[in-house]
Structures are given as C-alpha cells and as structure tokens.
Amino acid sequence: MEPLPDALPDALREAERLLAAAGVPSPRVDAELLAAHLMGLEAGRAMSRGEVQSAAILGRRAPQGLAELVTRRAAREPLQHLVGTAAFRGLELAVGPGVFVPRPETEQVAEHAVAEALALLAGGDGARVVDLCTGSGAIALAVAHEAPGAEVHAVELDAAAHAWAARNVAAVAPAVRLLRGDARTALRELDGTVDVVVSNPPYVPPGAVPVDPEVAEHDPAVALYGLGADGLEVPRGITAAAVRLLRPGGLFVMEHAEVQDAAARALVTATGAFDDIRTDVDLTGRARMVLARRRADGGVEGSVGVGDSQP
Numbered sequence: 001m002e003p004l005p006d007a008l009p010d011a012l013r014e015a016e017r018l019l020a021a022a023g024v025p026s027p028r029v030d031a032e033l034l035a036a037h038l039m040g041l042e043a044g045r046a047m048s049r050g051e052v053q054s055a056a057i058l059g060r061r062a063p064q065g066l067a068e069l070v071t072r073r074a075a076r077e078p079l080q081h082l083v084g085t086a087a088f089r090g091l092e093l094a095v096g097p098g099v100f101v102p103r104p105e106t107e108q109v110a111e112h113a114v115a116e117a118l119a120l121l122a123g124g125d126g127a128r129v130v131d132l133c134t135g136s137g138a139i140a141l142a143v144a145h146e147a148p149g150a151e152v153h154a155v156e157l158d159a160a161a162h163a164w165a166a167r168n169v170a171a172v173a174p175a176v177r178l179l180r181g182d183a184r185t186a187l188r189e190l191d192g193t194v195d196v197v198v199s200n201p202p203y204v205p206p207g208a209v210p211v212d213p214e215v216a217e218h219d220p221a222v223a224l225y226g227l228g229a230d231g232l233e234v235p236r237g238i239t240a241a242a243v244r245l246l247r248p249g250g251l252f253v254m255e256h257a258e259v260q261d262a263a264a265r266a267l268v269t270a271t272g273a274f275d276d277i278r279t280d281v282d283l284t285g286r287a288r289m290v291l292a293r294r295r296a297d298g299g300v301e302g303s304v305g306v307g308d309s310q311p
Helices: 008-021 027-038 045-057 066-074 079-083 104-122 138-146 159-172 233-245 258-269
Strands: 085-088 091-094 128-132 151-156 177-180 194-199 246-255 274-281 287-294
Touching: 008 027, 008 066, 027 066, 027 079, 066 079, 079 085, 085 104, 085 138, 091 138, 091 159, 104 128, 104 138, 104 194, 104 246, 104 274, 104 287, 128 138, 128 233, 138 151, 138 159, 138 194, 151 159, 159 177, 194 233, 233 246, 233 258, 246 258, 258 274, 258 287
Parallel strands: 128 151, 128 194, 151 177, 194 246
Antiparallel strands: 085 091, 246 287, 274 287
16 A cells, blocks of 8 residues: 555645556546545535545645555545445435446436426326336435435345345435345236336346456446346346336336347337337437337237346
8 A cells, every 4th residue: 555645635646646557537536536535525526526625725634544545446446335325316325345336327217217207296197116126226216316206116136235225215215115026026016007117237248348347346247247148138027027017108218238229129129018119328428228118008028028037
C-alpha cells in the first residue's frame, strides 16, 4: 500500500495518478468519491464530490484510510463495494459481494416501467408491476419510489442477492413485496393480472467474459451468464413468465446485450403472445432492451415454456 500525502489536494492528485495507472476509467472522480465516503459525505455523489473539492481548497488533511481504499480500487475492486452503495435513479442502494451492481444502462429499462405505472395511476387505474431477477432490488425500488401507489413485486432466486434486496427494500420502500423464488414459476396467483413485467436478467453468453475486472471478478456469475450457447436461456424463461403474468395489453420490458437485439425480439415473437415488439436504446444510444405488449386476445404461448431455462 503506497502512502499518500497528508494534504488533501496532494493526496487526491496522487490517488488520481495511481488509479489512472491501474486503468481505472474515472480516476479523479473515484478518488474524490472514496475521500467523500471516508469524510462521511454520503448525501449524494454530486454533493459529496463538490464538498471534497471545497475541503481540498481549504487545505484539509486527507482522511484516514484513503490510501487503503485507493490501493483496493487500483486492484479494480468495484468502487461501489468500497463505499457500500450504488446510485440508481436518485436512490442510494446497498451493494457488496454477492450481488450485481446496478448500472446506469439499466436506468432506461426502469424508466419504461415507471412511465407505464405513472400513466396507469394517472388514469385512475391501479398499477401492478413485477420485477423478475431483481438482484439488489434496483428496478422494483425505482418504480415504488417514483410511482407511489403502484403495487410492486420483486423476485430473486439467489440467496446472497436476495439478502441485499431485502436490506434495500426495508430501507427504501418496505411496501414492495420481495419473494425469494424461481422467476419461471413465481407469483402464480398473479397470472393474467400484471400490468408491467420488467427484468434485467442474466444474458451474457458463456464464452463472452466481461472485459472490466470489476465485472468479471466481482459481479456474481449467476447474475451475468444467461446459459445456453447464446446466453438467452434465462431470458427465454423470463419471457415465458411474462406471458403468463401479464394481462392483455400489459407491458414487457427486458434488458439484453447490445448485440442481442434481433435475437431478443425473435424470442419474444416466438411466443405468439405479444404485439408491438420493438427495441429501445439505453442512455448511451445502444440497443439494450426489448419491449412488447401482451396481445389483447390473449395470444398463445408458442414454443417458449416454463421449463426452458433456469433464471
């Protein structure tokens, strides 16, 4: 562990240099956020960074423990693990080893679910939303927070991820119903009554190891790899669950890799149960999600069955 200078401005410059040399994409931002964490400035990332900069201008000393955190970040331990939280649509969610860290790319997936719930509520209807493979609970909690009055259910099979989700639900929106279970078969009692099914399932093909060490070495494999040669076996199971859960006209939103847009549309089309099947982009303009409406006549389930995958 390399020592850092005592003065905060010098310590931040040295931390930035060390992180840049280690290939960290945003070395200055990360250095400031690590300092903010140690200084107890956790009211929000923008505010924390600004207060760190103000403290540096005033000549404050570097907080104790900064060198250790910088060393761990230089080893490509995720920033979110080091500070214990991840930002998602204005929420600060608890994360750590054993749960997928929510990404900004998924915020647009959540946006569709939030917008649909708000539109239903504004029309005087109820809004029942189901988040499958919820992980940390990010999408479900975004809906509950931004569309108060929506009835939100979240399903997660993995024990470690479920524990993180339970912690976040308790802190952010205790009314969210969190279930530990298999997304293929969970919530049978809601079949045909759900307004929105939304999911960020595992979808990485088995041979496509993520480039970033933060993802490849720290995100749990169960949250990354979608099984099957194309990585879409889990998404097929999620799609089958959406077929049975959604009411006619209900909205399905599912994240996928940017190279899977055609394949994702094809697997949704293959059910015979959806209309208005289309791809949308994330905040960076990449094709990252499939959207579809449950057919008004009910449709048919086609060739996708609940035994086809293991979400």
